[in-house]
Amino acid sequence: MSVRVGVVVFPGSNCDRDTTHALALAGAEPVELWHEQASLEGVAGVILPGGFAYGDYLRAGVIARFSPVMRSVAAFAAEGGLVLGICNGFQVLAEAGLVPGALLRNRGLRFLGRDVRIAVEVPGSPFTRLAGPRRPLRMPVAHGEGCYFADEATLDALEADGRVLFRYVRADGSVAAEADDPANPNGSLRAIAGVRNEAGNVAGLMPHPERASEGLLGSDDGFGLVRSFVESAAAAAARGTPVLAR
Amino acid sequence: MSTEFRFAVNVLPKAGILDPQGRAVEGSLGHLGIEGVSAVRVGRRVELTVTADDDAGARATVERLAGELLSNPLIETYRVELLQATSSTSSTSPMAPGAGGRR
Numbered sequence: 236m237s238v239r240v241g242v243v244v245f246p247g248s249n250c251d252r253d254t255t256h257a258l259a260l261a262g263a264e265p266v267e268l269w270h271e272q273a274s275l276e277g278v279a280g281v282i283l284p285g286g287f288a289y290g291d292y293l294r295a296g297v298i299a300r301f302s303p304v305m306r307s308v309a310a311f312a313a314e315g316g317l318v319l320g321i322c323n324g325f326q327v328l329a330e331a332g333l334v335p336g337a338l339l340r341n342r343g344l345r346f347l348g349r350d351v352r353i354a355v356e357v358p359g360s361p362f363t364r365l366a367g368p369r370r371p372l373r374m375p376v377a378h379g380e381g382c383y384f385a386d387e388a389t390l391d392a393l394e395a396d397g398r399v400l401f402r403y404v405r406a407d408g409s410v411a412a413e414a415d416d417p418a419n420p421n422g423s424l425r426a427i428a429g430v431r432n433e434a435g436n437v438a439g440l441m442p443h444p445e446r447a448s449e450g451l452l453g454s455d456d457g458f459g460l461v462r463s464f465v466e467s468a469a470a471a472a473a474r475g476t477p478v479l480a481r
Numbered sequence: 482m483s484t485e486f487r488f489a490v491n492v493l494p495k496a497g498i499l500d501p502q503g504r505a506v507e508g509s510l511g512h513l514g515i516e517g518v519s520a521v522r523v524g525r526r527v528e529l530t531v532t533a534d535d536d537a538g539a540r541a542t543v544e545r546l547a548g549e550l551l552s553n554p555l556i557e558t559y560r561v562e563l564l565q566a567t568s569s570t571s572s573t574s575p576m577a578p579g580a581g582g583r584r
Contacts, residue, residue, distance in 0.1 A: 293550070297553070336555070339499060340501050340502060344501050344505055
């Protein structure tokens with residue numbers, strides 16, 4: 236039986252279908268979770284997809300943070316449940332304090348929709364275990380507020396603890412600069428494209444692995460990340476925890 | 482007796498936080514032929530009315546709203562400003578400019 240993975244749908248989410256499609260390709264049973272419901276329907280992992288939840292009014296992700304489903308996602312995360320936020324989902328997780336830092340307006344002020352390259356910094360994590368051989372992964376970004384920010388002490392701690400999951404890199408694999416480097420699309424500090432929480436079960440990234448999950452889409456470099464999540468969720472389900480009944 | 486308190490919450494990026502909007506505004510000043518302007522920061526202002534029994538109760542509501550929703554404490558600071566208090570029996574009493582400002 237395939238593992239059930241939840242995909243939260245906020246008003247304004249627009250990558251939920253892409254995400255359920257990629258999850259199904261990876262052998263999971265995707266379960267759409269409406270923002271007004273508190274039940275997570277017994278899923279073994281939750282993905283917050285990209286989009287513009289609640290119109291991105293006030294600050295991207297902040298209003299979504301207070302939705303009924305997010306209270307349940309926070310409880311699920313606190314019990315060790317696997318949660319991944321992609322793009323707007325990352326912004327929601329950051330606003331909710333479930334991952335460290337904040338996503339600021341892109342340094343160049345423009346909304347960017349194009350391919351970037353990222354390096355997997357922690358190959359053995361639940362989110363990256365099947366990412367494949369170490370090489371830059373090519374996948375799209377599509378955001379206006381993706382400039383990763385945390386104070387210096389937090390950045391140092393994230394690096395020391397192996398909590399920086401992804402960094403923007405150039406085609407040759409070298410880490411992108413913070414400013415004036417097209418390889419770092421939004422000017423993220425230390426070229427950080429994705430991080431995880433202290434316990435290691437909640438992660439967010441700005442690029443879209445689900446939109447790079449089939450050759451037809453121009454790149455399947457992201458599919459290893461989708462498969463990693465599905466396999467990790469299946470392992471959690473097999474352990475019987477932390478899949479919650481609510 | 483309840484009173485309607487009109488507040489403004491002024492939210493700004495923290496000192497030292499990259500503010501590309503502020504930089505863009507600053508960069509445009511040359512086109513206007515304006516000199517001597519620096520350190521432009523762009524934030525947002527939210528105005529709202531709170532109905533409460535007293536000033537302290539109204540402020541507590543606004544402070545909570547400002548800290549939890551209207552600003553992100555990691556990257557922004559806010560300042561609550563009382564603009565006006567209108568009680569149900571007395572007439573409007575506009576505040577003197579700056580009188581209500583409080584961190």
